[in-house]
Amino acid sequence: MKRLVVLSGAGISAESGLKTFREMGGLWEEYDISEVATPEAWQRNPELVLRFYNERRKALLTAIPNAGHTGLVGLEKYFDVRIITQNVDDLHERAGSSFVLHLHGELKKSRSTADEHLVYDIPGSELKWGDRCEKGSQLRPHIVWFGEAVPMMDRAIKEVEGADVFVVVGTSLQVYPAASLIDYVSRNVPVYLIDPNETAVGSSRRVTFIREKASAGVAQLLSILTDPE
Numbered sequence: 631m632k633r634l635v636v637l638s639g640a641g642i643s644a645e646s647g648l649k650t651f652r653e654m655g656g657l658w659e660e661y662d663i664s665e666v667a668t669p670e671a672w673q674r675n676p677e678l679v680l681r682f683y684n685e686r687r688k689a690l691l692t693a694i695p696n697a698g699h700t701g702l703v704g705l706e707k708y709f710d711v712r713i714i715t716q717n718v719d720d721l722h723e724r725a726g727s728s729f730v731l732h733l734h735g736e737l738k739k740s741r742s743t744a745d746e747h748l749v750y751d752i753p754g755s756e757l758k759w760g761d762r763c764e765k766g767s768q769l770r771p772h773i774v775w776f777g778e779a780v781p782m783m784d785r786a787i788k789e790v791e792g793a794d795v796f797v798v799v800g801t802s803l804q805v806y807p808a809a810s811l812i813d814y815v816s817r818n819v820p821v822y823l824i825d826p827n828e829t830a831v832g833s834s835r836r837v838t839f840i841r842e843k844a845s846a847g848v849a850q851l852l853s854i855l856t857d858p859e
Contacts, residue, residue: 638799744766744767797824
């Protein structure tokens with residue numbers, strides 16, 4: 631079975647009602663990135679950071695997977711589908727995807743500030759100041775903040791290098807290092823880019839652009855990839 635690797639971004643979750651960070655009306659217009667999504671912000675005002683992610687978590691708990699998510703699950707009938715996501719939500723998992731690798735962490739998890747290997751599920755929607763790990767240290771959101779290393783990047787590169795088909799859905803390829811994953815796709819591998827907006831990709835690549843939002847675009851992709859003609 632051929633391996634189909636998907637790089638997904640905020641655009642796929644936006645159709646489930648979750649705000650993106652970069653689009654007009656998105657979270658960066660409401661919050662200063664330096665105040666809620668950096669290690670320095672955590673040191674300076676951890677309670678504000680906790681509140682920001684608690685709000686995001688509450689929104690996630692009421693969201694449901696959309697046709698973009700379930701469409702990718704449907705592709706598992708035909709391909710070994712590996713999803714690499716920049717999103718911190720769990721909508722891919724809840725839709726039923728078998729393999730999901732989170733580059734930027736997971737919103738519904740916390741980790742120890744003393745030992746990054748101690749990761750816990752967050753019960754409910756709130757992580758509070760005073761919530762501690764088994765070693766007695768404060769728990770922080772299990773999120774990769776701006777300025778931090780992306781621990782899952784090497785594993786993601788290996789997945790991409792083994793792709794027979796590569797799909798980009800709901801991301802503008804502007805966030806690095808995630809955006810660099812396309813550079814690891816073999817030159818003979820077809821690339822499909824699903825996004826209603828213009829996205830710059832190297833001209834030497836075989837890229838099929840599907841100018842649709844995730845739900846319609848994934849449905850179109852399924853038709854393209856499974857058409858016997």
